[in-house]
Amino acid sequence: MSARANSALRTDDRDLDAAIAALRDRAREWARLAPRAKAELVRACIPRVLAAGDEWAATGARARGADPAEEWLAGVTPTVRQLRLFADTLDAIAAAGKPPLGRRARTLPNGRLAIDVFPASGIDRASFAGFTCHCVMDEGVDRDAARRRQAAFYDVSDPDGGVSLILGAGNVSSIPPMDVLSKLVADGFVCLLKMNPVNEWVGPILERAFDPLIRRGYLRIVYGGADVGQYLVYHEEIDDIHITGSDRTHDLIVWGPPGPERDRRQRENDPVLTIPITSELGNVSPVAIVPHAYSDEELWFQARNVVTMVTNNASFNCNAAKMLITSRQWPQRDRFLDMIERGLAAVPPRKAYYPGAFDRYARLTEGRDGVRRIGTAKDGTLPWAVIRDVPPGSDDDLFRVEPFCGILSETALDAGEPDQFLAEATAFMNERLWGTLNAMIVIHPSHERDPTIAASLDRAILDLRYGTVAINHWPALGYAFGTPPWGGHQSSTLADIQSGLGWVHNTYLLDGIDKSVVRGNLVVKPHPAWFYDNTRAGAIAPAVARMEASPSWWKLPGLMWRALV
Secondary structure (H helix, E strand, C coil): CCCCCCCCCCCCHHHHHHHHHHHHHHHHHHHHCCHHHHHHHHHHCHHHHHHCHHHHHHHHHHHHCCCHHHHHHHHHHHHHHHHHHHHHHHHHHHHHCCCCCCCEEEECCCCCEEEEEECCCHHHHHHCCCCEEEEEECCCCCHHHHHHHCCHHHHCCCCCCCEEEEECCCCCCCHHHHHHHHHHHHCCCEEEEEECHHHHHHHHHHHHHCHHHHHCCCEEEEECCHHHHHHHHCCCCCCEEEEECCHHHHHHHHHCCCCHHHHHHHHCCCCCCCCCEEEECCECCEEEECCCCCCHHHHHHHHHHHHHHHHHHHHCCCCCCCEEEEECCCCCHHHHHHHHHHHHHCCCCCECCCCCHHHHHHHHHCCCCCEEEECCCCCCECCEEEECCCCCCCCCHHHCCCCCCCEEEEEEECCCCHHHHHHHHHHHHHHHCCECCEEEEECCHHHHCCHHHHHHHHHHHHHCCCCEEEECCCCHHHHHHCCCEECCCCCCCCCCCCCCCCCEECCCCCCCEEEEEEECCCCCCCCCCCCCCCCCHHHHHHHHHHHHHCCCCCCHHHHHHHHHC
């Protein structure tokens, strides 16, 4: 019933070898190519991606059982934006040796350096009014150190470059091209992209869209399942690997199959894989609701926010809401959960296209009391599931296993006061939940105006061991904005990989990053285009992609008109 895991487009071994050899021949050339010339090649892909937008969106919608608007917003648009931002970065390096140090660098009250990375322009500020993102830098990284460490590849004289293998994700179609761009621009590698069989449909589209890079020999796209991946990861001509997928796949590559030999290798820090590997590997993504007497409008907006996080892409997103953290003393708790269930009931069950979804759903829902299944499932779909009141002190699989399907769980902490709740929720997210990718906190603006609670929120943001912490909004915005670094918190290790190591996107090419912090208003107007119940998304989404391809103040009124009418 789930999607096939085997590729229909397998590249044979001889062609794999030929692709790697061709890339090897161009590795030094790309590494030493002038930034301005790189910018021209990257920018030349933008109109090609945009021209393929209708096909990309329609094909992805068929593959996922989605509306094309979703694929425009999650696939086409972030890819276009990333191309433009990286081309701008390369132009800045050509002019000044480094990109700007974000939009602004400032010192936080706790002494850490913060670098504002979104909005990246006046048009960003107008299009995403009220949204911001800054990077909290590691302790000890001041402004001078941040500037010195920024865009380090471009400080190397006569680099030799190398070949990076990108093991593309199967869930979101923008992930493979954006990972490729990160390796090409930030690290100076030529790239071999192996498509995941689940979304190999986008491979031929990317081949046409990225033809300027492919034609020059800086990128190759290949196809196949686990056997092809196994062949490539240990290939002697591969210098670097990036994987977006599961921690199980990562550990199989790095440490070998489970058993005594893997245990020995991990104990002695003797990995099978001896070349660098970066990764982004998923998360039991938490949403903590700070208790308050929210208005009906505020509760309903945030309920729809959570529903959007659950239902988008049939919940096959590493940043989909998976664990609500509430206060047992919050009087609105049941009402909020009822609102979420009402929202889920308005979204027909989605095609469960990702392999293993049915097994994970059964494992995590069967035999439990209080599982609420929402919607009538037909062939190939799964009903949404809400699991309330999971005991926070239990050893429940829901705290450790990413469902990667339409399951939303809830647990309630005893803390009733906002500052106490923030402290307990932070400890719970850090210590009890698997993963380090992203976390979300919902908090009322009146709390942020209270000095005591505001200080507790600042402490929670600093203490949370997640690569992205979002206030009031889906952390996926940090992924889509492009300028913020995206990845797991760097407290992970190769032996305990959690959500992975290393950053992608990060178009300011920062180094020494602790986390990204996305902020937005508790309620946003007009209706966000990515919300599940935005009936204008079909008109808005292609216009957003066109704006990203070539930002212009002249386009903004038309975009806002589509959003409002």
